[in-house]
Amino acid sequence: MAEMASEARFRKNGKLKTALLQHKALSKNGVSERLFGLLFSGLVYPQIWEDPDVDMEGMQLAEGHSIVTIGSGGCNMLAYLSRAPRSIDVVDLNPHHIALNRLKLAAFEALPAHGDVVRLLSATGATSNSQAFDRFIAARLDTTTRAYWQGRTLSGRRRVGVLDRNIYRTGLLGRFIAAGHLLARLHGVDLTTMAQARSLREQRQFFDDQIAPLFDKPLIRWLTSAKSSLFGLGIPPRQYDELASLAADGSIAPVLRQRLEKLACHFPLRDNYFAWQAFVRRYPQPHEGTLPTYLRPEHYAAIRANAGRVKVHHATFTELLAAKQAGAVDRYVLLDAQDWMNDTQLNELWTEITRTAAPGARVIFRTAAERSVIAGRLSPALDAEWRYLEEPSLRLNRQDRSAIYGGFHIYERAQ
Incomplete structure (x- = not known):
């Protein structure tokens, strides 16, 4: 869609440019910042991801x-x-x-x-x-x-x-979630089946059996070792470095696994509309959960x-x-x-x-x-x-x- 701005539009947005750019253009960090800025200059969050x-x-x-x-x-x-x-x-x-x-x-x-x-x-x-x-x-x-x-x-x-x-399937985050679903399907996992869980126990079982093993897959570990792979979450280079510092091998796959485990397992599905957007890509119907x-x-x-x-x-x-x-x-x-x-x-x-x-x-x-x-x-x-x-x-x-x-x-x- 047209909301994905061109680099020219990003550069014209002086306030956004000033907030994002900390390094020289041709440096490794500078390239990452400019790529993130280009992506972030379009619609990013149709829904806020803070409770x-x-x-x-x-x-x-x-x-x-x-x-x-x-x-x-x-x-x-x-x-x-x-x-x-x-x-x-x-x-x-x-x-x-x-x-x-x-x-x-x-x-x-x-x-x-x-x-x-x-x-x-x-x-x-x-x-x-x-x-x-x-x-x-x-x-x-x-x-x-x-x-x-x-x-x-x-x-x-x-x-x-x-x-x-469905506006929530648009924007940078919506497309990132779609890519995550596609990546899971390539490994034989349909994330939308999380909606069938009827208890925290079933949510835990789905996570342990279907989701957790994905983080050990070579492709996923390789993808999560690149800063640009997580720009779709709205994670800028500086934030990525903070997360990577928590992992011994530089991949933030273990950190993401931990965060996704909390999303999937720590709250009843019917009370967590964030989980519905992540796993089902929509809000629940009245008989399924709360808005x-x-x-x-x-x-x-x-x-x-x-x-x-x-x-x-x-x-x-x-x-x-x-x-x-x-x-x-x-x-x-x-x-x-x-x-x-x-x-x-x-x-x-x-x-x-x-x-x-x-x-x-x-x-x-x-x-x-x-x-x-x-x-x-x-x-x-x-x-x-x-x-x-x-x-x-x-x-x-x-x-x-x-x-x-x-x-x-x-x-x-x-x-």
């Missing part, structure tokens, strides 16, 4: 809080609206994610009923979705976002037509009523904070963005976080490896302003159903 229920508990999110978060697929900020925050500022450097976040917000504001929102954002083969966009949503979008969704792909279809099929938090009926009224409290910005986290008043923000959600940053960028970010943090403010983020990425890297003055909440960080990391990260971390402003 928003863990986020909200880690933040102790409450009514009236001011939040700044990275957008990604937008599922997180919509879930946060169920807690009636005072405001949410969403930032992202990827224009495709910006358009998706604005579409999802407009869907809650414009569509007549909860069932219409669920059909638009979770159903497969609902050919009326593009018509619902034309009738209810398009007029509520800004000119740029409306033009994005009404634009044509290389195949001549309107981009919004993806909602008539993401933001699509559940009990949260619909609150999200619809509070959607106007969100502003979506094409900006870096640091840029947005620099424009805010001191003490104006209660909660910060950094996803895994710091794994991409050098020490200078980290200290610039935390300088603005510290300046804008209200009393008792909390920062949450995830890391590819288990250890907090900011430990020992902030200036002593900044470090003294924050305390690490180790016990809830470890506990909530175990509860994160997406299972793809090594660590979940919570920092609180020191009193």
Whole structure:
């Protein structure tokens, strides 16, 4: 599809380029960074892969809080609206994610009923979705976002037509998951049969008998030893190096096996929509399991009523904070963005976080490896302003159903 940007478009996106490029163009690391940047300049995450229920508990999110978060697929900020925050500022450097976040917000504001929102954002083969966009949503979008969704792909279809099929099979991550399914089938394993498991015991058996042996296959070990093979997961070169450092032979196959085991075996399938997307490539039907938090009926009224409290910005986290008043923000959600940053960028970010943090403010983020990425890297003055909440960080990391990260971390402003 046309959302896979050309290198020229990536280079024109100065903010994205600055965030990703740390090495000279012709160096080994520089080539990897530019390849990742080219791939990341298209749609990457139709669905966010951080568990928003863990986020909200880690933040102790409450009514009236001011939040700044990275957008990604937008599922997180919509879930946060169920807690009636005072405001949410969403930032992202990827224009495709910006358009998706604005579409999802407009869907809650414009569509007549909860069932219409669920059909638009979770159903497969609902050919009326593009018509619902034309009738209810398009007029509520800004000119740029409306033009994005009404634009044509290389195949001549309107981009919004993806909602008539299955948007979660698109984007960089959707294609990576498809490639994983194909690779498994080449080794005689149909991952979609995980949907037949009716208990944690059966999930464990399927993993042990069908999935785990795949990681010993020479082809899979060879593929996972190359940085570029995991760009489809949104893992940039710096994150790959962190994961590879955990393995003796340089292959991250053992790390991926461990993370996939958690996804497959640690949570009942009916309660883990992340596992449904990974193994079945869709959300569960009502008789099969639960939908993401933001699509559940009990949260619909609150999200619809509070959607106007969100502003979506094409900006870096640091840029947005620099424009805010001191003490104006209660909660910060950094996803895994710091794994991409050098020490200078980290200290610039935390300088603005510290300046804008209200009393008792909390920062949450995830890391590819288990250890907090900011430990020992902030200036002593900044470090003294924050305390690490180790016990809830470890506990909530175990509860994160997406299972793809090594660590979940919570920092609180020191009193």
